[in-house]
Amino acid sequence: MINYGDDLFKGAALYYSRYRPIYSASLIRFLITRFNLDGSGQMLDLGCGDGRLALRFSDWFEKIVGVDMAPEMIQLAQNLSSENRVENTNWFIGDIEKYKSQSNVEFRFVTIAKAFHWMDRPVVLDHLYEMISDGGGIAIIDNSSPNGVLLPWQKKVKDVVNHWYGNERRAGNTIYSHPEITHQEIITNSKFVLEVHQIPPYEQYWTIDSIIGNHYSTSYGSKRFLGENVASFEEHIKEELFAFDPTGVFTEEINTSVKLALKEGG
Secondary structure (H helix, E strand, C coil): CCCCCCCCCCCCCCHHHHCCCCCCHHHHHHHHHHHHCCCCCCEEEEECCCCCHHHHHHHHHCEEEEEEEHHHHHHHHHHHHHHHHCCCCEEECCCCCHHHCCCCEEEHHHHCCCHHHHHHHHHHHHHHHHHEEEEEEEEEEEEECCCCCCCCHHHHHHHHHHHHHHHCCECCCEEEECCCCCCCCCCCCCCCCCEEEEEEEEEEEHHHHHHHHHHHHHCCCHHHHHHHHHHHHHHHHHHHHCCCCCCCCEEEEEEEEEEEECCCCC
16 A cells, blocks of 8 residues: 555645535435434444535434544534534544544444545455444445546646646655555455445536635645645636636536445344
């Protein structure tokens, strides 16, 4: 597993909370139904970010635990809990191994949303298998592009990003390397049983400001990689996108894939 360092999402938390698209109601309904959630038991959100997904389940569990490596993200999650008066949450800075060493909680349900690729996946699944009750499982959630083709406006954004950031995708203290083995294969080779589901797509509207903000919310889009070129980068994106569409409003169909790792029994 590649060590990306402790600064992978440094400076991204505020942009993450403001500009990342929210998870669809269809996804939440699917998971509630599939796991027969009824307000009992405990949930773990691993790689929870600002807690936005975990908090959608606050009425469906006695307690929710969110774990993330980034202190900035955990602080946002704590703030979001307070603002929404959600009192059955506990937020933890660290990874699954560190959390497990300090707790013996059993979970009915675990989510890992857009974060599994950063983890030592076989090791994480081994830890989680011991922590999940029989009949429970993990929902590994990712956006998916069925044809993998960028929309024309997304291609414009990518070209500008490559111009200012370089063609290699930076991540933390090194270069991002996408896992060669799929999540499906990792789950199949674990003690869990695999199910794969596709959630109905929904349309996301983007403004130029939200496109830029969303970019800064990513590991590869950190402002610190730009140095003194932040203003020039933003002006370049604005010029390209306004030239492409003077309204400054763009749409994208977001597809969501859910890989379930199910623990049989019970």
